Amino acid sequence: MRKFVKMMALMLSVLLVSVFGLTACGGTGTNPNKPGPMKPSEVDENTITIKVVKAGFGVDWVYELKDKFEAAFAEEGYKLNIMTPAREINGDNVIRELYDGYNETKVDLYITGDVIVDKVGEKGEYGVLVEELSDLVYDEKPISYDGTEEELTISEKLSPDVVPFITDSTGKVTGFNWVQSSAGLVVNTRKLAQYGITQLPRTTDEMFAAFEAIYLGANGVGNSIVSKTYPITYVPGTANGYAKCFLNTLMAQYSREFYDQFWSFEDAQGNNLSDADAQNLFKHEAVKEMLNVAYRTFDKYIAAPGSTNQRLDQAQAKMMGNNNGAVFMFNGDWFLNEVKLNYPTVLGDIDFINFPVVSALGKKLFGAGTSYNLSDAKADELLSYIIGLVDENKSIEEIISAVQTNKDITLAQADAQEVARARGVSYSRGVEHIAYITKGTPKKEIAAKLLRMMASDDFGKTFTRLANGATPYYAEVITDSEYAFVNNSSKIPANNYFSLISARANGYRFQLLGTNAEFTSIAQGHIPNHVVTTLNAGVYKNGEKIGSIDEYFTAATTLLNNEYQNVVNNWQAFKNKAGLN
Amino acid sequence: MVTTEKKRSKYSRLERKDFPFVYLMVLFPVAQFLVFWVYVNASSIALSFQNAAGEFTWNNFDTVFKAFTKADIFNRNLIDPLKRSFILWLAGELLCFPVSLITTYVLTRKIAGHYIFRVCYIVPSLMGSIIWTMLVSEMVSVSGPVTLLLTELGVKLPDDVTLGGLLAANETAFPTILAVKVLMGFIGNNAVLTGAYTRVPTELFESAQLDGADFGTELFKIAIPCISPTICTLLTFSLCSIFTCDYNVWLFTNGSGAYETSTIGFELFNLTYMLSQGGNDYGYPAALGVTLTILTMPVVIFGKWALEKIFTNVEV
DSSP: OOHHHHHHHHHHHHHHHHHHHHHTTTTTTOTTTTTOOGGGOOOOOEEEEEEEOOTTTTSHHHHHHHHHHHHTTTTTTTTEEEEEOBBTTTHHHHHHHHHOOOHHHHHOEEEEEEOOOOGGGSTTTTOOOOOOOIIIISOOBBBBBTBBOOOSOOHHHHOGGHHHHHTTTTTTOOEEEEEEEEEEEEEEHHHHHTTTSSSSOOEEEEEEEHHHHHHHTTTTTOHHHHHOOEOOOOOOSSSHHHHHHHHHHHHHOOOOOHHHHHSSSSSSTTTBOOOOHHHGGGGOOOHHHHHHHHHHHHHHGOOOOGGOOOOOOOHHHHOOOTTTTEEEEEEEEHHEEEEEEETTTTTGGEEEEEOBBHHHHHHHSSTTTTOOOOOOHHHHHHHHHHHHHHHHTTOOOHHHHHHHHHHHHOHHHHHHHHHHHHEEEEESSSSGGGEEEEETTTTTHHHHHHHHHHSHHHHHHHHHHHHHOOOOOOOOOOOOOOHHHHHTTTHHHHSTTTTTEEEOOOOHHHHOOOOOOOOSSSSSOHHHHHHHOOOOOSSTTTEEEOOHHOOOOOOHHHHHHHHHHHHHHHHHHHHHHTOOO | OOOOOOOOSOOOHHHHHHHHHHHHHHHHHHHHHHHIIIHHHHHHHHHBBTTTSSOBBBBBHHHHHHHHOOOOOOOOOOHHHHHHHHHHHHHOOOOOHHHHHHHHHHHHHHHHTTHHHHOOOOOOOOSOHHHHHHHHHHHTTSSSSSHHHHHHHHOOOOOHHHHGGGSSSSHHHHHHHHHHHHHHHHHHHHHHHHHHHHHHHHHHHHHHHHHHHHHHIIIIIIIIIHHHHHHHHHHHHHHTTTTTOOHHHHHHHHTTTTTTTTTTHHHHHHHHHHHHHTTOHHHHHHHHHHHHHHHHHHHHHHHHHHHHSSSSOOOO
């Protein structure tokens, strides 16, 4: 027995040593293309130390940037010391390090994920932790790889949509948005084609038609129970906000003016809305239509089994695999990067498209009671047709002409523009990715030069090639990738009608509610999760359609009313809590 | 007559010599309390009386009151989460603790294969809670062995289980978490209790055996009374967590607390996390924390008094 115990102890020891040993192997910097951090003694006054978040776009680009930057400034001897990239270069971790200050950390620049400008500015808990970038970066011109300057200043190159995300409440520009990424619809086209559907859905009604074909079976393929292929999968809970991106986009598609008011409780001039006007936002048509779509989309009976309680990697497996897999998933243009290691042989199966446009917009513009007076189906058909033209980057005049020729409908310019605007709305996760120069670093000029290089077209091309993504300063349509996913996702930011949104409370709403949740009456305001966990609609079950979709709309109306009532009932409490009496 | 008799000290000179040492020893836990409780919690206590503008207010406590009586500003009622926390706590203390007293004693008495059993007991408690939770989540997922076994056995499972596993249905999610808590609870105090049992002199057992005592008598009349100070301490500590017992609900439910699983500890964390996403307005969760502490205090004080009455100190 004693021998056995000794043997067990030895085996456990070996196991522990090997586990810790292997752990220590990570990030040693032995790859010559990705050199590890320098020794502190090697960091001189011309070397800036940077920390980079390891996210969906990988980190290959930062090492190429290092080579180009050091080559461009070889004469000055500028060097980059890249600390081992990690997922943890994010949120409060970065704020803590910034609070410790440069003298403690010796880090000059943080290229982070989700760090809100106000948290590191004057309004933040710890005061100003970062350098202002207006003079250092935005009024300057981008620096190309050969060291020359581009023609336009960075401010001139940057989309105005990004400005709120890099500017704190006091009006100081302290953040540098370094990536433009679009959330959208990932589609497994190989699976979808089995049902005879080759066109990716452009409207929500087209998406639901595809859902039904997959769930009930079509084109000789059995229903989902038989085929083990389901319309959709998602990640519930708070771990993932991709489904929320979809719902927010629907509201912005329906009315951008409403959307901006919904997240700010302010009018276009920046004045606070009255109590009643702000409360009424919660029963706006845009919210109602969004909820109608939400309830139809997140019915757990049409989702791949396991979707109601899974992690992101499990959802990815359902998209890429067959058994109990799914055809659609809300994700982003980073999806291919995230799955390419585990599914290298089936990357050609997936494609990417901007979120379908809410069909209610078609009814609003072209439906009964409008000058077009089309039926719901015809209105959606017209909406889809125009979206197709928008996706092809046609001008408004070309769109009007094509509609006249092919649909025999005289399209008003304002309506064509409204559809183009709605299609161009893209939910950006990129604006959450901000770089900051540490307050008080003596090397802020060098760090600023690096940021200026990141705003160049040259770097944009690097980022496109290595990360399959775009920067806010450069977007190009890729045509030569072996993957349709990459080619099609690159079209979104390069589209003429592209405009970005994000869902973050600001202005008066931020003061009043202080959170980024859409709704106040459900856990964390997480609508997709609320639908998944509470809806028992009885519309689809066991591979059959057993009820009417009105069930969804009833449930949506109930939630809408509950939310409105909760907002009205607690308005004074919100104000008291926020100290806004 | 004036009495000039000198007042006699309660302590001898020898005892007084020990005072510096004793005070120095007491100083350490007192300093620890001041730093790690008073200092750390001072801002939380202050926050509970402030609104977002930093002004004094009772509104946070009003919100807490409404949360327990009707619904808070986020339309959530905290009575059910509180009940669930209490159920988890009861399961741990009324079921797991007595069982672990017996199982640990059996292992301490070195039955055949006790080393193997001990390793089996200790290895799960060495695993990180994230790994353990992930493992359990997989086991009870829609294609996990537990769910498949139940299906094979002909157990009629709710629809939601067939869609998302045992943690994705109102009927099964909390019972599953409770079952996991109970299973893990059996091994929870193994290390501490083993240490306590091994300090009981073997002579006591030998003497009892000569008098014809059986296993039960040894356990209940000798072993357990001898380790009563340890039991008293463990139970007192457990009383401190009576209202905040959450048992990894956040991890089990991907942060949603859905399917009727949320506990008060989860809600406390959830509220703080939710409010941290947009600003620094932590008044409501701070007030909730203070309220729970105030509720817990008499329970702990009375519980400690009662436990000390029940478990009289035994010198061995």
